[in-house]
Amino acid sequence: MSREVRALLHILVGAAVLHISLFSELYLRYVRRGLRPYLIASGALLVVVGLVGAAVAVRELLRPTDDGHSGHDAHHGHSHGTPRTAWLLLLPVLAIYLLQPQALGAYTAQHSDSTTVRPAAATGGFAPLPATGPVPMRLADFDARAVWDTGGSLKGRQVVLTGFATPAAGAGGWYLTRLTITCCAADALTSKVEIRGGDAPPKGAWVEVTGHWQPDGRTGQDSAVPVLTADRVRGITEPGDPYE
Secondary structure (H helix, E strand, O other): OOHHHHHHHHHHHHHHHHHHHOOOOHHHHOEOHHHHHHHHHHHHHHHHHHHHHHHHHHHHHHOEOOOOOEHHHHHHHHOOOOOHHHHHHHHHHHHHHHHOOOOOOHHHHHOOOEOOOOOOHHHHOOOOOOOOOOEEOOHHHHHHHHHHOOOOOOOOOEEEEEEEEEEOOOOOOEEEEEEEOOOEHHHOEEEEEEEEOOOOOOOOOEEEEEEEEOOOOOOOOOOOOOEEEEEEEEEOOOOOOOOO
């Protein structure tokens, strides 16, 4: 790969990273919010490296050689061109600008099992919930309490959960679902709550569900899916950060 092409790729990739992290919040479809400063720094560094490489390449092309010709003439006479496959490296960059891939959603969640890992809080007991309700909760936190809290802190409490709808096996059944990431979308874990009561929203629709936990004995298992009896289901717009 020629120096000019390498410089161009550095600039374009760096600009794409800056585009999704500095000038928009598209990066939230791929990584957690806390990684934004690192993305900005990486994008800026790539652009600088590309500009330096381009400046060096231009200087080499314009510098006279011993035979009196410019470096451009010598380069033109001896270059064998850049392998065509090298240009394929531009496809991910173009995808960011033109396609803007969506965050992981209903398709991913529907083809993965719910994961409710036993939290460290389960050993010493969960912190008490606010005295007044309804209580807004992360869906993953609700799952953890419903599955692992032997003290039954959710009994009789009305909670508010936010997520997107995915169909469940059986006619009319559906899950409220959310994906949780530790670092990036590649490590996403799925949290699900089976919703009973009310009509099922369209697949992938974002909703806010207010309801009560319905104990049914499915506890103490990483793959357990708790049940919520819905008092109200309200459609909402997709949040800017789709992951928990």
